[in-house]
Amino acid sequence: MENFENHIERVSSAIEQWLQPDNYFLKEAIDRTVNEGMFSFPDVKHRILTLKETLRKENLERWARISGLRPGSLSGKQVLCLHAGNLPLVGIQDLLAVVLTGGTYLGKLSKKDPYLLPTLIRSFKNYQLMNDAYWSTNLEKLAGNKADAVLFAGSKKSVIKVNEKLHSLKIADPDTPRLMRTAHFSIAYIRDNKPETMEQLTDAVFRYGGAGCRSVAIVVAPFHLHSVKCTFTDYVEAFWLKNPQHQKPPESLFHRFAFNKAIGVEQAWLNVFLIEENVERPTDTFILYWMKGGLEEVENIIKKYRDGLQSVYATGDLIGEKMVDLIAEPLSEAQKPPIWWKPDGIDTIEWLQKQV
Amino acid sequence: MFQYQAEKNPVLNTFFEVFGLRPDSKVNPDEIPLLPIRAFKEMPILCEGLKPELVFKSSGTSGMERSSHQIADPNIYKISIEKEFYRHFPANQYALICHLPGYRQNPDSSLIWMAQHLVNIDPDGLNTFLPDDPDEFYKWKERVQKKGKKILLFGAAFGLLDLAEDQQVEFPETTEILETGGMKTHHREMTKSELRDTLSEGFGIKPGQIHSEYGMCELLSQMYALSGEWFTTPHWVRVTIRNSDNPSKFCNPGEEGKIGIIDLANLHSCSFILTEDRGVMNEKGDFKVLGRWHPENLRGCNFLVDQEI
Numbered sequence: 001m002e003n004f005e006n007h008i009e010r011v012s013s014a015i016e017q018w019l020q021p022d023n024y025f026l027k028e029a030i031d032r033t034v035n036e037g038m039f040s041f042p043d044v045k046h047r048i049l050t051l052k053e054t055l056r057k058e059n060l061e062r063w064a065r066i067s068g069l070r071p072g073s074l075s076g077k078q079v080l081c082l083h084a085g086n087l088p089l090v091g092i093q094d095l096l097a098v099v100l101t102g103g104t105y106l107g108k109l110s111k112k113d114p115y116l117l118p119t120l121i122r123s124f125k126n127y128q129l130m131n132d133a134y135w136s137t138n139l140e141k142l143a144g145n146k147a148d149a150v151l152f153a154g155s156k157k158s159v160i161k162v163n164e165k166l167h168s169l170k171i172a173d174p175d176t177p178r179l180m181r182t183a184h185f186s187i188a189y190i191r192d193n194k195p196e197t198m199e200q201l202t203d204a205v206f207r208y209g210g211a212g213c214r215s216v217a218i219v220v221a222p223f224h225l226h227s228v229k230c231t232f233t234d235y236v237e238a239f240w241l242k243n244p245q246h247q248k249p250p251e252s253l254f255h256r257f258a259f260n261k262a263i264g265v266e267q268a269w270l271n272v273f274l275i276e277e278n279v280e281r282p283t284d285t286f287i288l289y290w291m292k293g294g295l296e297e298v299e300n301i302i303k304k305y306r307d308g309l310q311s312v313y314a315t316g317d318l319i320g321e322k323m324v325d326l327i328a329e330p331l332s333e334a335q336k337p338p339i340w341w342k343p344d345g346i347d348t349i350e351w352l353q354k355q356v
Numbered sequence: 357m358f359q360y361q362a363e364k365n366p367v368l369n370t371f372f373e374v375f376g377l378r379p380d381s382k383v384n385p386d387e388i389p390l391l392p393i394r395a396f397k398e399m400p401i402l403c404e405g406l407k408p409e410l411v412f413k414s415s416g417t418s419g420m421e422r423s424s425h426q427i428a429d430p431n432i433y434k435i436s437i438e439k440e441f442y443r444h445f446p447a448n449q450y451a452l453i454c455h456l457p458g459y460r461q462n463p464d465s466s467l468i469w470m471a472q473h474l475v476n477i478d479p480d481g482l483n484t485f486l487p488d489d490p491d492e493f494y495k496w497k498e499r500v501q502k503k504g505k506k507i508l509l510f511g512a513a514f515g516l517l518d519l520a521e522d523q524q525v526e527f528p529e530t531t532e533i534l535e536t537g538g539m540k541t542h543h544r545e546m547t548k549s550e551l552r553d554t555l556s557e558g559f560g561i562k563p564g565q566i567h568s569e570y571g572m573c574e575l576l577s578q579m580y581a582l583s584g585e586w587f588t589t590p591h592w593v594r595v596t597i598r599n600s601d602n603p604s605k606f607c608n609p610g611e612e613g614k615i616g617i618i619d620l621a622n623l624h625s626c627s628f629i630l631t632e633d634r635g636v637m638n639e640k641g642d643f644k645v646l647g648r649w650h651p652e653n654l655r656g657c658n659f660l661v662d663q664e665i
Contacts, residue, residue, distance in 0.1 A: 157650070251602035255389065258374035262367045262391070263398045 007071035012057035018123035029115035040246040063340035067349035074103030080147035085110025087208040097348040107135030143169040150178035177355035181344040183310035185217035204334035217282035249286035364403035390630035396423040412573040413464035428624040451482040455511035520558025576621035586642035592620040
C-alpha cells in the first residue's frame with residue numbers, strides 16, 4: 001500500500017494538473033457549461049478559483065489528518081456518489097473522499113453539471129488514481145454495479161425515491177451504508193453594517209444565485225431591514241454587476257411580494273430576489289429572510305429549523321462560538337469552505353472508513 | 357365584486373395595486389390575482405366600515421397559526437349553506453346526523469356552525485348531532501324511518517372511521533355518508549379512495565352512497581362530490597387549478613396545481629383566494645382535491661436531485 005505522503009502528493013499533483021490554465025479539457029468543459037446556460041461564467045470562475053485555494057496540498061493533508069485517513073482503506077470497494085447540480089462542481093468533496101480512501105468511484109453526475117467533474121476524473125486517471133471509475137448522468141446506466149456505500153445530498157423527500165431506485169437497479173440493498181445529507185440552507189448572524197460585513201453577507205446570500213446549502217437564507221441582525229435596505233441593496237447591485245443572477249425566479253415570487261405588501265411585511269423587491277423581514281422555514285431559493293435580534297433569536301431559529309440547517313455564520317469574536325450544537329463559521333467562508341468542512345456535520349472520509 | 361372589494365378591502369386594494377389593478381380597472385375574472393389563503397392568518401380580511409358579527413377560526417394544532425374569517429353578514433353564509441346543501445340533499449328526502457367530534461372543541465368552527473344551522477332549520481326537527489347514548493340514536497333512527505327519510509351521516513373522515521370501528525350504533529344500509537375530509541383528530545394518512553373503501557366496508561354501504569364536502573373557514577361556500585371524488589361548485593363559485601410557479605396561469609385538465617377559488621359568497625371579506633391545496637381538474641371542469649401543496653423548489657442540493665432521479 002502506498003504511504004500517506006505519496007498518496008496525498010499524487011492526488012495533489014492530479015488536482016494541480018487539472019487546474020492548470022492551459023488544461024484544454026477543463027477550458028472546454030467550462031465553455032460548454034456556460035454556453036449551454038447551466039451556470040454563469042462568473043459562478044464557474046469563482047468556483048474554480050476557490051478550489052484552487054482550498055485544494056492545495058497542505059489543505060488535503062490537513063483534511064486527511066483530521067479525518068484519520070488511511071490511504072487504500074476502501075480499496076476494492078465501490079462508492080456511489082449521487083451528485084447534485086445546484087452549483088458548479090458541488091459534489092467534488094465526495095469525489096475526493098473516494099479518491100483519497102482508494103475506493104472505486106461510481107458517479108451519477110447531475111444533468112445540470114455534466115462536464116466539469118469528468119475533467120477532474122480524467123486527471124485522476126492520468127495519475128492512476130481512478131482506474132475503474134464509472135460515471136453517467138443516467139442512473140439506469142449504473143444498474144447492476146453493486147455499491148458498497150452511497151453518498152447522497154438532496155431533499156428529505158427524495159430520499160425514499162432514491163432508495164427505491166437504487167434497490168430496483170440493484171445498485172444498493174437496504175443494508176448498504178448510505179450517507180443521506182439533506183440540509184439545504186444556512187443562517188448568518190451579523191452585529192454591524194460595516195462595509196466588510198455587508199460585502200461578506202452579500203456574497204454569502206447571493207453567490208451562485210443563493211442556490212447552495214451553504215447559502216444564507218436567514219439573517220439575524222440587531223437592526224430592522226428598513227434601516228439598512230438602501231445600503232444593502234447597493235451592495236447587492238454592485239455584486240450583480242460582476243456576477244449577474246443566472247437563474248430567474250418563478251413568477252410566484254412577484255405574487256409573494258404583492259402579498260407581503262398587502263399584509264404590511266417590510267421587504268425589499270430586487271426583481272430576481274426578495275428580502276423580507278419575516279422568518280419561515282426556508283424552502284425557496286430566491287427569498288432572504290431578515291430578523292431583528294441577537295444571539296437568543298439566532299439560537300431559537302437554530303432550534304426551530306435545525307432539521308434542514310447546514311451552517312451558522314458569524315463575524316469577529318463570535319466565530320468559533322457554539323450556537324446550540326453548531327460552531328459558528330466565518331461569514332467570509334460561506335461560499336469558500338475549507339475542504340475539510342463537514343456537510344450535515346459529518347466528515348465524509350471518516351464516515352466511509354467507519355461504515356464500509 | 358372585484359370593484360367593491362378592490363375599493364373597500366384595504367388588503368386587496370394594496371394586493372391588486374401591485375399588479376397594476378385599480379378598483380375601476382376593467383378586468384376579466386380570470387385575470388384577477390388570487391390572494392394567498394394565509395392572509396387570513398395574518399390579519400383581519402374585511403371591507404371597511406363593517407363590523408364582524410361572527411368570527412370563524414380554523415382548528416389548527418398546537419403552535420400552528422389559526423386562520424380567522426370575519427363575517428359581517430351571517431345571512432349570506434346561511435343562504436349559501438342551504439342552497440347548495442339542499443340542491444344535493446333535499447330536506448324532504450334526508451335526515452342529517454352530524455358526527456364532528458374533533459371540531460366540537462372549537463367553538464369558532466365554521467363547520468360546526470354550518471352543521472348547527474342545518475340542524476336548526478330542519479322543518480321536521482330530525483336533523484341532529486350524533487348522541488352519546490346509543491338508545492337515543494335508535495329512537496331517532498326509528499323516527500327517521502317512520503318519516504320515510506334516508507339518513508345522511510355527516511362527519512370528518514377520521515371521526516367516521518372511528519365510528520365504523522366502534523360499532524356502538526348500527527346504521528341502516530340505505531345510509532349515505534357525507535365526509536368532509538378533515539383529518540383533524542388523527543395522524544393516519546389515507547388517500548380518498550382508501551377512505552371511501554374503508555367507510556364503505558365499515559358501514560356496510562355501497563361506495564356510491566359516500567359523498568364528500570370541500571369547505572374551509574375562509575370560504576362561505578361549500579363544494580360537494582357526489583358518489584365519487586370529483587367536486588362540482590355552486591353557480592356563484594369558480595374553481596380553477598393554478599400553476600404553483602405562476603399563480604396567474606391555469607393548469608390544463610389533468611395537470612396538478614394549487615386550487616384557486618372565486619367565491620362570491622365571501623362578499624365582505626375576500627372572494628379571490630389561492631388555497632394551499634393540491635388539486636386537478638377534469639375536462640368537464642369538476643375538480644379533485646389531492647391533499648396539501650408541498651413546496652417542490654427546495655433550496656440547496658435538493659431540487660435538481662428531485663428532478664433527476
